[in-house]
Amino acid sequence: MHSNHHSYCSRDSQDKEWLTSPSKRGILAAETLPSMKQLSLFQSPSWTVTDLTRYLRALLESDANLQEVWVVGEVSNISRPASGHLYFTLKDSGAALRCVMWRNAVLRQSVLPGDGEAVEVHGSLSVYEAGGNYQLYADLIRPAGEGALYQEFLRLKARLEEEGLFTVERKRPIPRWPKTIGIVTSPTGAALRDMLNTLRRRYPLARVILAPTAVQGEEAPAGIVEALARLNRIVQPDVILL
Template sequence: MAGVYSVTQVNSYIKSMFTQDFLLRRLSVKGEVSNCKYHSSGHIYFTLKDSGGTLSAVMFARQRQGLKFRLEEGQQVVVKGTVDVYERDGKYQLYASEIELSGRGDLYLKFEKLLRELEEMGMFAAQYKRPIPRYAKTVGIITAPTGAAIRDIMNISSRRNPYVQLVLYPALVQGTGAKESIVKGIRTLDAMGLDVLIVGRGGGSIEDLWAFNEEEVARAIFACRTPVISAVGHETDVTISDYVADLRAPTPSAAAELAVFDYARFQADLAMRRQKLYREMAFHLEQNKSRLKRTELSLKLHHPSHQLRENEKRLVDLEERLLRQMKGRLERDRSRSMQTEERLALSMDRRLEADKRRLALLSQRLWGLSPLKQLSRGYGFVTDEDGKRLQSVTQAPEGSLITVHVTDGRLKAKVLERQEEQHG
């Protein structure tokens, strides 16, 4: 068979045709951003669309460095770049080198308009938000019967609490008839008297999520008597359902975490509360026992017989204390008397010894001054007949009687001759 080509050859040929087309090498394309995704590598993958079609596009990390704003869904932009074929997949796409804002997309403008209208009506007010029950037993789910959202909700619910009953209303979540299906699901499950409802779906483009931006869905959530958790798309996706619901969950998985309580933790909390209750009961019981004992003791203490015994005991104690005090005082007085006598005797002995020493000293001094001491050395003194001491030879005339005093007596003498001597 002639003219048979491989897939690679065909893709390579088509790529060469794109490369040779001067228009596709440098062109500007205007459209609305949709299905925008930021890759961990830094690349941005998105779709440009208008009323007649879509065009896949990518901006690589190198070109993204010159981007002056954050590319988001619903933006009207002008993209400059090259249209080329990705040979491996055989798909053509726009490789963006520059992106400029051109205005807001139609869906985004519609979203903002409805958001303002509902806010002015007060449908987002905190006063209308109902609390999510802490221990829900039945959880209603309005979402597609297949897909990641319902699988995530069921898996997390089963793990957290297998005893919680899940009631699914299989609804269309995008495309024709989606808003009507969601509204019917909300009303049907609300009439069942369940504890809480989850309304949501998995991620997607703004077009995929648009059913949750419809006014009919918002009003159905607002009118619902059952608390509603909105769980639409990923954490970065925000819809009008999120604003009007009683609680917004960033993902369906998070909604399951919020709606279904953790049974194991509940059991642990219950056991802890039970222990705390037992401890408090035991504490209060001990307090009451102590209070009863104190009351009983107080009654005994105030009884007349007890008072009499206490007075007798105090009297005996007082008597014993007085006797001990008197005995102690007598002992102290006796001890002080003996100490005084000892100190007095010692003082007298010391005084007597001191007086003896002083007397001996005075005696020595007096003896040193006594004439008798001089006489003991061989000296003597002379008195006349009248006993008057003679100091000069002129006081004793010749023939007069005199007395010579010596250490052991007196000598009577008569003056035979006087001899005067002159001293220096």
């Protein structure tokens, strides 16, 4: 018993010497520094689920960059219950985003998308607290690429205005009842069918002449110019539709 007690005391003395000796200090020496404190690995939680969710919601709603956003993706899981609201998921190859459009915004949409359609959705991000998920509250949906096409149209319009092509002096009066109508477009496109249907209703007695040409691609500009020249040279229509 005596030898065991002596052995125990010696080991305790060695431990204290190791902790306090400058030549033997290691990681454990930190326990002797007054600036250090012991940390608990099991600290008490400081958030309730509700508090944390509301905090995250406030973060999203206070970020101006997330309140006026356009998001591009593919529509899936679209549904419109009796409430009139629209629910869908916007996804791409890497992620998915839940979206909701309230009834009033839905009624302003001229066309609603279907599953699998590529769209651009405008809205604001927030958190649905009861479900614990963030989602996009949409106020406008349009086909993907429509925004880019419209911007290109505005740039072209501005350039033509600078060239003076829209000045009053250049404008000619459009006859109320044209006798001959020229069309410059692709002979196989949907645009031709739409124009013919409209002309049948509004000008059923008019003579319609098509100058076929490509309207897309690198060769389209030269083809359109040549088709216009051909119409004016051979037919001289009262009006021309492009």
